[in-house]
Amino acid sequence: MFHTQLEWLNTLKPNFKVLPLKERLLCGIGALLGLTISSFISWYVLGDFNAWYIAPMGASSVLLFAVPASPLAQPWNMVVGNVIAGVIGVTCAMYIPGQTEAFSIAVALSIFLMMTTDSLHPPSGAVAITAVLGGEPVHQLGYAFIFYPVLLNSVLLLVVAIIFNRMLGKQYPQVAQVNTRSKDPTPTQKVSIQPKDIQEVLDQQTELLDISEYDLQKIILQAQEKASARAVSQFCCQDIMSRDVISLHAEDDIHLALNKFKDMNLMSLPVINAEGGLVGTLALYEVVEWFKRAADPKAGWEHKVRHIMSKKVVTVQPMQPVHDLIPYFVERSFNYIPVVEQQRLVGIISRADMIAVLDRQLSTLLKQ
Template sequence: MRALLQRWLPGPATTNLSEQLRSAAGILLGLFIGALLCQQLLAASQLHISLIAPMGATAVLLFALPASPLAQPWAVIGGNVVSALVGVACVHWLGNSLNPALLGALAAALALGAMFALRCLHPPGGAVALITVIGGPAVQTAGYQFAMLTVLANSAMMVLLAILYNNLTGRRYPHTQQAHIANLHATRDEVPTVRLGFKPDDLDAVLKQYNQVLDISRDDLHALFMQTEQRAYQRRFGMLTCGDIMSRDIVSAEFGSCLEDAWRVMREHRLAALPVLNRADRVIGIITLADFLEYGGLNDIHGLNHQLKKFLRKSGITHTEKAEVVGQIMCKQATTVHIDTPIADLVPLMADSGLHHIPVIDHEQRFAGMVAQSDLIAALYERRLAEAVA
């Protein structure tokens, strides 16, 4: 019996006390403010119902499980309103011919079918359908007005408050599907990490075989698997960090460095990229050979030498539309990593995002070095060689 009970007991919670208190505060504010606003909104109508009980369940999903597919705006608004309409239709068409218990069960079942068909599955919708049947004369008399006024107002207000509260407290909502990384070379090949690991098609096939509703989106499930793989890489390759493999004696540029000097330095040191630092040694950008090609109009191979000299040469005038210094053509949104970042975190950045050189910053957010694809390859090779010898 003890073993049986242990199998039935839920596993330990994965959320800390701070997240639990954040969710509880959201439900408190959402239901209270939502009720007050709906009272004002529906004051001019003939309805005397400003808040329905299923909104308590909706609030749990919106504020405690904002990433759930069941808690997204269309699921909440569509699921509740469609369920209310189904319940009202059942009362109007079958109310006099069926037992109330059977009528309520039928309304909930039909509401579930409608939610499946419209892709707006929302568990509190079953309660909304039921309450339209057993909610008493006030609800039944209001009929379709109850669905299109009270239920719609309650659902829309709760969604708006959830958007505001969740985003203010650091939770992304709505939890829209994320765009997948595009192939930078515009070919039919998939990005490297997808070629080597499991593919989205594999996940789709498993989900289809599983054939059950999961309270997690496909994108979130894919992201969790990828993060799990990444942690496995970290364990396999040890805790080598960016600080262990980076180059420390690095040539850099400033915002006001002239283009000719930056080009000469890159050519002399055979560099493909230069970090751009301010006077506090903080990274403000990065300039690459690709930036020179793009801004210098050097994509056409004909007359390349002439165009390059023209682009690098100073104009000699104070006001010109031509780029004169590094800060005008550098990439201002430079991706950086911390010296304590495990090298496994570099794999998706360099393999999928196409980054060849990444500045490394220290604990004071100052520039500490540069890590290149060659550094990562050498580190992985050395670790693999050590494993083979062992």
């Protein structure tokens, strides 16, 4: 009987991911910092003003710091939604005598207008109610209530949320599309599920989903990659890597590097130190840029590869599955990826290597 009751209670719970303890703590710390900083600045700007901070900002902080990927938490929704609710709430407070009727109509109109302008932000409903039930300090402000504290609080909290989420490595605000190079679908999408396919399905939905089309695309593509990985045999990086690696030394002269690019007809090369450790990568375009600024006296000291190389390098391990490399070659157009073991360059995997292994896997599937 007790077990049955627990199962019934589980049907009331959302199908929502419970984040690890560290992530939950960071969400709480973000809200703490956001509310404290924005509240202090609002208080400093407005002085002894009684309504220098409003309660709906607490609800906004839940979205901004706990679920920043939600469409409801985006800056447009935060600012525009609160402004719309503020305008409607103040107007209803002025012209509708009964408080119950005033805040009910204010919330209803706010929802309609926010959905019409694609700026739905749930805490904005509380902004509309605050404009009606906020008491004399709020009513005395009239339409100034929209600018302070509503707009002031919103912008300050939003700025803190952007900085905090970026510091944690989270993409906030959300970018509009997966393919950042063009409006076309990415190479992976062209042969699988495309954004227009997802959009057509979403257009048929009559309910608002609390997930962005961008995140939906990422989840579907990642799930498809995992499904494809189960359907093909797994190669490790050491199985297909080239061990006789053409590379540059950090102390090489840039002119020597250019000659190697010309002789090998390559667009980029890994850079190693005297011990054989990978320390960077140098692309041909970086050499071209160096020649462009060679006449600049400020750049006169640049004459070695280490002066102009990129120190940020994506690497893989010898035993890492080849399937992990596909997004780099397909979505980010990498020419090669170095294979590193104990910080030493032991091999390299080129785009041609990937094409060969994928062709073999495709042939194997067709024979099955």
